[in-house]
Amino acid sequence: DAGVTQSPTHLIKTRGQQVTLRCSPKSGHDTVSWYQQALGQGPQFIFQYYEEEERQRGNFPDRFSGHQFPNYSSELNVNALLLGDSALYLCASSLWESIYGYTFGSGTRLTVV
Amino acid sequence: KQEVTQIPAALSVPEGENLVLNCSFTDSAIYNLQWFRQDPGKGLTSLLLIQSSQREQTSGRLNASLDKSSGRSTLYIAASQPGDSATYLCAANSGYSTLTFGKGTMLLVSP
Numbered sequence: 001d002a003g004v005t006q007s008p009t010h011l012i013k014t015r016g017q018q019v020t021l022r023c024s025p026k027s028g029h030d031t032v033s034w035y036q037q038a039l040g041q042g043p044q045f046i047f048q049y050y051e052e053e054e055r056q057r058g059n060f061p062d063r064f065s066g067h068q069f070p071n072y073s074s075e076l077n078v079n080a081l082l083l084g085d086s087a088l089y090l091c092a093s094s095l096w097e098s099i100y101g102y103t104f105g106s107g108t109r110l111t112v113v
Numbered sequence: 114k115q116e117v118t119q120i121p122a123a124l125s126v127p128e129g130e131n132l133v134l135n136c137s138f139t140d141s142a143i144y145n146l147q148w149f150r151q152d153p154g155k156g157l158t159s160l161l162l163i164q165s166s167q168r169e170q171t172s173g174r175l176n177a178s179l180d181k182s183s184g185r186s187t188l189y190i191a192a193s194q195p196g197d198s199a200t201y202l203c204a205a206n207s208g209y210s211t212l213t214f215g216k217g218t219m220l221l222v223s224p
Contacts (some may be wrong), residue, residue: 006156033211042117042202042214043157056211090156092212099164101147102212106156 004093004105012111013081019110021076025093026103031055032074033102034066035090043090049074050096078110086112115140115207119215126193127223134188134218136203141181148177148188149202151217157202161188193222 005024013019025032031050035043045058049068068074072093078085088109092102116139126132136146145164149157161170161177163186169178176189186203200219204212 004156035212035214040216042204042216043212045211045213048211058211088154092157099145101145101159101162101206103159104149104157109154 004091004103006089006091006105006108008108009106010109010111012113015081015083015112017081018077018079019081021078021089021091021108021110022073023076023091023093023105024073025091029093029095029103030072031094031096032068032072033092033094034074034076035092036060037088037090037107039087046076081112083112086110115143115205115213117203117205117213117215119201119203119218121218122216123219123221125221125223128193128195130193130222131189131191132193132220134190134201134203134220136186136188136215138184138186138205138213140205140207141184142207143181144206144208146177146179146186147204147206147212148175148186149204151200151202153200160201190220193220195222195224198222 033048034046037043048056052068063079088107090107091105094102120135147162148160163179174191200217202217204214
């Protein structure tokens with residue numbers, strides 16, 4: 001049973017560029033959430049997708065956008081990259097409004113130079 | 114707004130010791146609380162999930178407790194091993210399908 005798969009594992013981008021990160025949820029899950037984890041900090045909630053719609057959003061600017069596809073996979077897009085966007089981006093999958101917790105992927109390490 | 118605090122921020126113990134990691138949250142109206150392990154530069158591995166109606170959960174050498182009324186959870190690790198060295202994160206699910214994380218406790222178990 002495949003867990004959550006994220007790609008790429010590492011990425012280096014230049015300030016001002018755009019980036020797309022990808023996530024495939026655990027088999028059987030229909031909800032994808034994205035988190036940003038800066039060095040030495042706990043993950044911070046970016047947004048959540050269910051039924052191809054953004055359902056919840058954390059305190060992140062509109063430069064952060066996403067998409068969910070009919071197969072439940074998801075993309076996170078970040079425009080006009082800033083140095084402060086350098087972080088580990090984590091994808092978590094779950095069942096919508098389930099009490100059974102979240103499964104996280106291994107993350108994408110984004111470095112903005 | 115839910116806030117989660119973890120104490121201590123770092124902990125260093127010799128192999129074989131029993132230890133307790135603490136997690137506190139400000140809003141007691143949680144659905145569940147989840148403990149995760151994170152190795153350096155890696156993703157999160159779920160250790161234990163405690164539902165709001167439960168008092169504790171156990172998995173092997175790990176035991177997690179939950180006291181909603183006081184806004185506290187503890188993770189007890191018995192007979193620690195060097196392989197337990199990692200950062201331990203707790204996360205409160207307050208509904209709206211999002212998790213609020215603490216900053217974690219960095220654990221080092223020396224041989």
